[in-house]
Amino acid sequence: MSIARRGALWMRLAQHLRDGPGLAAVPEAPRRQLEAALVTGSSICRDMISEVQRLQQALAKLPERCVLLKGAAYLCAGLPAAKGRVFGDIDILVPQHHIGEVEGALMAAGWISHETDRYNQRYYRQWMHELPPLTHVQRGSTIDVHHTITPPTSAFRVDGASLLAAAVPAAPGSALWVLQPIDMVLHSAVHLFAEGEFDRGLRDLLDLHDLLHHFGGEHPDFWPRLFNRAQALGLQRPLHHALSQITFWLGDPVPATCRDQVLALRPPWLPRVTMGWLLGTALRPVHPLCHRPGEGLARWLLYVRSHWLRMPVHLLLAHLVRKAWLRQFPTRPARPASTDAPATGV
Amino acid sequence: MVSTGPFSFRLTSPFDSVAKGLSLLYGRYPVEAADVYADFAVHIDRGAGLRRWIKPQSRFMFDGQPVFEPLPEAHAYPLLEWSMNWCISAHAHQYLIIHAAVIERGGRAAVLPAPPGSGKSTLCAGLVHRGWRLLSDELALVSMADGLVWPLCRPVSLKNASIDVIRRFEPTALFNRVTHDTTKGSVTHMQVPPAHLDAMHTPAALRWVVFPKYLAGAPAKMAARSRAGSVVDLARNSFNFGVLGTPGFERLCDLVEGSRCFDFSYSALDDAVSAFDQLASAA
Numbered sequence: 001m002s003i004a005r006r007g008a009l010w011m012r013l014a015q016h017l018r019d020g021p022g023l024a025a026v027p028e029a030p031r032r033q034l035e036a037a038l039v040t041g042s043s044i045c046r047d048m049i050s051e052v053q054r055l056q057q058a059l060a061k062l063p064e065r066c067v068l069l070k071g072a073a074y075l076c077a078g079l080p081a082a083k084g085r086v087f088g089d090i091d092i093l094v095p096q097h098h099i100g101e102v103e104g105a106l107m108a109a110g111w112i113s114h115e116t117d118r119y120n121q122r123y124y125r126q127w128m129h130e131l132p133p134l135t136h137v138q139r140g141s142t143i144d145v146h147h148t149i150t151p152p153t154s155a156f157r158v159d160g161a162s163l164l165a166a167a168v169p170a171a172p173g174s175a176l177w178v179l180q181p182i183d184m185v186l187h188s189a190v191h192l193f194a195e196g197e198f199d200r201g202l203r204d205l206l207d208l209h210d211l212l213h214h215f216g217g218e219h220p221d222f223w224p225r226l227f228n229r230a231q232a233l234g235l236q237r238p239l240h241h242a243l244s245q246i247t248f249w250l251g252d253p254v255p256a257t258c259r260d261q262v263l264a265l266r267p268p269w270l271p272r273v274t275m276g277w278l279l280g281t282a283l284r285p286v287h288p289l290c291h292r293p294g295e296g297l298a299r300w301l302l303y304v305r306s307h308w309l310r311m312p313v314h315l316l317l318a319h320l321v322r323k324a325w326l327r328q329f330p331t332r333p334a335r336p337a338s339t340d341a342p343a344t345g346v
Numbered sequence: 347m348v349s350t351g352p353f354s355f356r357l358t359s360p361f362d363s364v365a366k367g368l369s370l371l372y373g374r375y376p377v378e379a380a381d382v383y384a385d386f387a388v389h390i391d392r393g394a395g396l397r398r399w400i401k402p403q404s405r406f407m408f409d410g411q412p413v414f415e416p417l418p419e420a421h422a423y424p425l426l427e428w429s430m431n432w433c434i435s436a437h438a439h440q441y442l443i444i445h446a447a448v449i450e451r452g453g454r455a456a457v458l459p460a461p462p463g464s465g466k467s468t469l470c471a472g473l474v475h476r477g478w479r480l481l482s483d484e485l486a487l488v489s490m491a492d493g494l495v496w497p498l499c500r501p502v503s504l505k506n507a508s509i510d511v512i513r514r515f516e517p518t519a520l521f522n523r524v525t526h527d528t529t530k531g532s533v534t535h536m537q538v539p540p541a542h543l544d545a546m547h548t549p550a551a552l553r554w555v556v557f558p559k560y561l562a563g564a565p566a567k568m569a570a571r572s573r574a575g576s577v578v579d580l581a582r583n584s585f586n587f588g589v590l591g592t593p594g595f596e597r598l599c600d601l602v603e604g605s606r607c608f609d610f611s612y613s614a615l616d617d618a619v620s621a622f623d624q625l626a627s628a629a
Contacts, residue, residue, distance in 0.1 A: 002387065006409040029354070029383045032440055039439040043589040288410040 001030055003287045008200050010034075011041035012084030041084055048075055048087040051141045055090060056175065058109035062101055065177050067093040067167045069146065069187065073178040074207070076170040081210040086203075089133065089142040093167075093179070096147035096160060103131060103145060110137045119322070127153055127311060129160075149187045151310040156194055158233050163187075181215040182226045186235050189242035193279070196306025198299055201283040202249075209246050212253045223254065227261040240265035240272075245279050278302055347378040351487070351498040351546055353438070355430060356384035359422065361404060364390055367423035367522045371501040371537050376546075386433040390426050393419075408433070417528075424525050424533050427503060434485055434498070435585040441487040441496070442594050442601075443585045448481035448495055449473050451626045454553035455495045457486050459583040462530070465560030465612075468508040471536055472615040473622055475516040480542050481550065490590070490597055494549035499542060501535035509534055515615050554625060555580065555607040566617035568625065569609045576607040 004010035014034040017023055023031050052072055059066050067073075069091035074082040094102045115121055115132035124132045130146040148160030163183050170176040179187060188211060192204045215222045230239040243262060246253055254262050266272055281298035284290050307316050347356050348368075357368060378384075386408075393403030393416050403416035406429040413432065417425050435443050446459035447470035456478075460466040467483050474480040481497040488495055501522070504512060509532065512519060520537040555576050556568070577598055581587045587594050608625075612618040 002409045006411065027383070029385060033385065033437065036437055036439040040437075040589060043591060046591065286410075 003285045006287045007285050008086040008203050011037045014038050015084035044087050064095050064098045067177045076176045077178050080214050081207045089144050091144045093146045111143050154310045182229045185211050190238040193238040193241040196303040198282045209250050223258045236265045348372050349376045350500050353385045356387040359390035361422040364422050388429050390422050442597050444486040445583045446486040447483045448486045449478040450550040451478050455550035456554040458556050458558050466558050469558050471502045471512045476619045496549045499546045503535050505533045506531040552605050555605050556610045558610045561611045564611050564613045566612040566621040568621050571607045571609050573602050577602050
């Protein structure tokens with residue numbers, strides 16, 4: 001239970017057990033906690049639906065398409081990856097030349113940037129593919145506004161316009177948009193294998209696994225189109241790592257007819273084996289009970305790699321030094337959090 | 347590994363002050379074997395990096411990661427109690443959890459909701475030594491399944507002037523060492539009267555909702571208040587009302603429907619005891 005909670009998987013575990021053998025099969029003490037987890041899961045889902053509706057209202061007057069990404073997209077499209085998910089921020093994709101208008105509309109509706117550090121503002125707006133997070137002044141929900149799915153300076157840069165052009169409605173008749181299935185999968189792969197954050201690594205891997213099985217089953221030409229799109233967008237490596245890690249942890253999802261195309265994705269031997277080891281180690285649950293030697297090093301190397309991929313060397317070094325300095329000497333002194341104030345906002 | 351009411355906690359810490367506090371306050375609680383499933387594992391660890399030695403800190407670790415900002419090492423024991431409260435209020439959604447004291451007499455429970463500083467803990471600490479059983483001083487657990495209030499039966503937290511008030515009121519009461527300079531001032535915990543521990547797993551039906559307010563120099567006064575307003579105020583004082591959604595609202599309404607609701611102002615504990623005695627005998 002502790003490992004599942006830490007990896008944001010405990011609600012998924014509860015749903016999986018409920019829908020499978022049934023919770024009655026679980027001993028009483030953990031069963032109570034799983035039942036409570038189901039309550040939390042419903043609540044988070046409700047809140048997310050409500051926030052997406054408000055987002056829709058805030059952006060209703062803008063002519064340009066706003067595409068939902070990740071968790072919000074899975075939920076609105078009714079995908080299996082939404083089941084038991086711990087939703088956090090809402091991620092959206094908008095055209096780059098309209099990002100100012102979108103930010104303005106969101107600010108008018110109460111979502112503002114709390115990022116006061118000028119360096120961080122510049123980091124996001126100049127180098128990254130997204131604005132600093134916008135947080136709602138009352139409700140505390142957060143929206144991440146992207147104009148593409150990878151940094152423009154990245155080795156895996158992707159043109160946001162081609163993703164937007166191929167977007168599809170979340171559900172028949174819905175006013176909400178999501179990425180087309182093959183782009184959703186590629187986004188998930190590039191997020192996990194180029195971003196360098198593995199706190200929810202196993203969760204992200206399971207998302208990808210769910211997406212592949214769902215779309216693979218629903219669309220007969222899904223796999224050939226996926227490989228072609230990876231080629232067109234230059235995302236062969238992230239897709240290779242995604243498929244090899246999923247095969248390692250969860251079983252091979254690729255149909256036998258596509259073997260050749262899987263092999264065509266493979267990078268040269270040395271990076272392939274090194275990344276295979278690093279990712280296999282980093283994707284283990286982040287928890288003291290699961291700790292194995294080398295995990296810290298693997299995650300750190302992948303973290304550095306993710307920055308290496310996204311920024312030129314001279315900027316990278318300055319950025320990492322600054323981050324390390326601020327970690328040791330934060331600009332704001334730490335304050336004890338209030339520990340017993342009940343939730344307000346009836 | 348200790349059981350308090352419906353929860354089992356695995357409590358670990360390198361700090362002596364935590365061990366001493368636990369031994370004093372939880373010495374008579376049911377203890378489980380170390381390999382039994384614990385609902386929550388609370389680890390009060392030393393500070394990270396240099397803060398282990400320089401101006402040493404204590405941190406609450408849950409699922410292997412810190413939950414709050416670190417506190418000074420001297421606050422380790424109160425941090426343990428606050429952490430145990432957090433575990434329950436953040437996870438135990440099989441209950442509607444209200445920030446309130448709960449006491450019981452004759453099988454009927456009185457819930458005393460109040461924001462911090464309104465004197466509910468002092469009132470609670472006094473009443474449990476005058477014929478009322480302690481269910482909780484901080485977290486009222488209303489079962490979503492059966493609507494009864496379930497005991498937590500943990501030591502009563504007291505602060506600042508209340509500590510001396512209760513020491514004078516009940517000289518036999520046992521207290522842990524006082525921790526000074528916390529965000530709430532000086533804080534300590536009072537041992538639960540041993541007889542109450544025997545009833546740790548006995549719930550009670552809610553009969554009274556009493557909103558206490560300490561007013562210096564005021565006589566004890568119990569004034570009836572509206573049920574509808576009480577539902578709103580109880581919801582405001584609840585940790586997980588939002589999470590529970592409609593079932594939580596319905597449970598709360600059922601709860602208040604069968605109860606009598608009061609505003610209670612007082613200054614002297616003895617007057618308060620008489621007022622509550624009258625409440626209990628008025629059926």
